[in-house]
Amino acid sequence: MKKLIPLIVILLTIFGLAHYIAPKLPPQTELRPLGEFYLKNSYFGEYSAKSPEVVTSILWDYRGVDTFFETSVFFLAIIGSLTVFRLNKKEERLAKQKPKEFTGGLTLVVKSVTKIIVVMILAVSASIALHGHLTPGGGFQGGSALAVAPLLIIAAYSKYALEEHGLDKTRALILRSIGLLGIALVALVPLLTGGFIMQNQPIFPAEIKGQLVSGSLIYYNLFEFLAVGGGFTAVFLLLAIPEKVFKEILGVGE
Amino acid sequence: MIAFIWASVILALIATIMISLYGIARRPNLVKKLIALTIFGDTANLLVVLLGYRVIYPVAPPVLPYLSREALSQFVETAVDPLPQALVITAVVIGMAVNVLIAVLVIQLYRLYGTVDVRKIGERLPALLEGGEQ
Numbered sequence: 001m002k003k004l005i006p007l008i009v010i011l012l013t014i015f016g017l018a019h020y021i022a023p024k025l026p027p028q029t030e031l032r033p034l035g036e037f038y039l040k041n042s043y044f045g046e047y048s049a050k051s052p053e054v055v056t057s058i059l060w061d062y063r064g065v066d067t068f069f070e071t072s073v074f075f076l077a078i079i080g081s082l083t084v085f086r087l088n089k090k091e092e093r094l095a096k097q098k099p100k101e102f103t104g105g106l107t108l109v110v111k112s113v114t115k116i117i118v119v120m121i122l123a124v125s126a127s128i129a130l131h132g133h134l135t136p137g138g139g140f141q142g143g144s145a146l147a148v149a150p151l152l153i154i155a156a157y158s159k160y161a162l163e164e165h166g167l168d169k170t171r172a173l174i175l176r177s178i179g180l181l182g183i184a185l186v187a188l189v190p191l192l193t194g195g196f197i198m199q200n201q202p203i204f205p206a207e208i209k210g211q212l213v214s215g216s217l218i219y220y221n222l223f224e225f226l227a228v229g230g231g232f233t234a235v236f237l238l239l240a241i242p243e244k245v246f247k248e249i250l251g252v253g254e
Numbered sequence: 255m256i257a258f259i260w261a262s263v264i265l266a267l268i269a270t271i272m273i274s275l276y277g278i279a280r281r282p283n284l285v286k287k288l289i290a291l292t293i294f295g296d297t298a299n300l301l302v303v304l305l306g307y308r309v310i311y312p313v314a315p316p317v318l319p320y321l322s323r324e325a326l327s328q329f330v331e332t333a334v335d336p337l338p339q340a341l342v343i344t345a346v347v348i349g350m351a352v353n354v355l356i357a358v359l360v361i362q363l364y365r366l367y368g369t370v371d372v373r374k375i376g377e378r379l380p381a382l383l384e385g386g387e388q
Binding site for chain 1: 351352
């Protein structure tokens with residue numbers, strides 16, 4: 001009951017203030033000119049990205065350099081996490097060894113459901129990323145969805161199950177590096193033919209065999225998908241190292 | 255009535271921002287600070303998305319429904335502003351990466367100090383800096 005009083009006070013303040021300022025707020029019914037320009041020109045028009053999805057066309061074409069630097073911030077954040085958890089070769093082998101008391105993950109029911117769900121997550125995340133130029137979605141969202149699949153396997157089985165099947169930290173990092181390298185290459189290709197950095201339409205074909213691929217947008221989405229998915233997977237693998245093993249590595253005993 | 259709901263949504267978001275700022279400043283637990291920080295970031299993103307919203311009845315997402323020039327003018331009549339959404343989509347993923355970085359640092363602090371209470375870490379830090387290894 002005592003906790004309810006501040007809540008009621010806050011609610012009453014909000015509704016009272018809302019009643020007071022509601023007539024004074026400007027009506028937000030019109031588009032801003034810049035937004036209108038993007039809506040009109042993203043598929044039709046002279047400065048076109050040939051994408052019906054206006055958000056993706058802004059993200060990777062009109063304001064491509066913004067996104068390029070946002071990707072570098074993402075890169076730095078992942079590198080920072082990996083640096084805090086850095087291990088040498090001997091310690092890495094120690095982290096990969098199963099501890100003696102390891103029993104093999106959750107029950108059979110959870111494991112069977114996980115097997116089905118993981119395949120579905122992979123399909124859905126690929127669909128989100130590769131249809132990014134047609135429907136709401138894109139590389140960032142697809143990559144975040146992709147990173148859920150290894151996380152689910154870590155929870156239901158263990159991190160050792162992932163590593164035994166070949167997806168260890170190094171491979172996840174290689175996947176992420178391929179993604180980042182791809183983004184940089186696709187951004188630099190227009191310079192070779194006299195265009196500008198990250199320019200879309202004059203260089204990349206808008207359609208391949210009748211399928212709308214929106215020039216460079218599909219490549220950016222694909223590589224961003226790999227970069228985000230691989231980066232998060234690497235960090236999740238490091239976070240999944242058992243506390244006891246890590247304390248042994250750090251040399252801080254109980 | 256619509257203006258009243260619109261104003262309450264904006265004020266509720268501002269109140270959420272203030273509560274999360276209180277959480278960041280006043281909670282001694284680092285994990286709770288991180289939770290308050292995620293709430294702060296998401297609320298700020300939601301306010302930016304709200305900037306691009308249009309308070310009209312048939313309102314559409316910024317995705318062309320048909321690839322024909324005739325439908326374009328009607329689409330522009332109803333579609334919301336795409337620019338804030340494009341800015342937020344990157345901010346969300348950057349926010350997630352930065353949150354992962356902070357979570358990793360909190361875990362590492364817990365392993366080294368055995369606590370996530372900033373007051374206790376602050377007490378032990380000068381001794382660690384003066385005496386080298388503990």
